[in-house]
Amino acid sequence: MTERETVVLSRDCKALFVPIGIQVNAKKGTEVSILQQLGGSYTVLLEGQMARIDAKDADALGKTRVPLPSESYTGDVTAQSVEQLAWQHLRTCYDPEIPVDIVELGLIYGCDVRETGKQRYRVEVKMTLTAPGCGMGDVLAEDVKEKLLAIPGVADADVEVVLDPPWTADMMSEAARLQTGMM
DSSP states (O other), X not given: OOSOEEEEOSSOEEEEETTTTEEEEEOTTOEEEEEEEETTEEEEEETTEEEEEOGGGGGGGTOOOOOOGGGGOOSOOOHHHHHHXXXXXXXXXXXXXXXXXXXXXXXXXXXXXXXEETTEEEEEEEEOOSSTXXXXXXXXXXXXXHHHHTSTTEEEEEEEEOOSSOOOGGGSOHHHHHHTTOO
C-alpha cells in the first residue's frame, strides 16, 4: 500500500502503539490513517502515533479480514502439509514498521513440526527480532503463535524468541533488501 487511506473507526478496538507495544483502546469515531496493511494486520496513525490493529479488528476499519492460507486448504493433514502451511503462515507475519514479512527479513531461525498423535502436531519456531529491545517482540511472537494454531492439525505451538545469533541486515533475503532499498 503506497497511499494513506483515512478512515473513521466504526467501533472500539484494541491497538498497540509501535514500537513500544503499549495497548490502547482506539475509540469508535476516531479518525486513523492506514499506513500499511500487510498479512491481515494494519499499521495506522492513531492520535499522532504509529499503532498496530490486528486482523480480527479489520471490520472496525471498514475492511474485510484477509483469510489465512490454511483456510482454503483441503488436503490431508500430514507433517509435510503442516510444515508447508506453517511457512506460508509465517509469511503473513509482518514487523509493523517494515513492509517485509518476518521470513524474508530473516527473523525465523527454525520451524520444526513434531507429531503428537494421529494427525496432531506441535510446531516449534525459533525467531529473533531486528533489535533486542524491540517493544513489539512479544506481539510478533503472539501473532506467529496464533497463526500457527490456526493450521489444521496443529494442537500446540511454541514460539521462542532468541537473540543469539543477533539479527543483522545480511540475514534478509535479496528481495527484502531490494524492497527496503538496502541493495
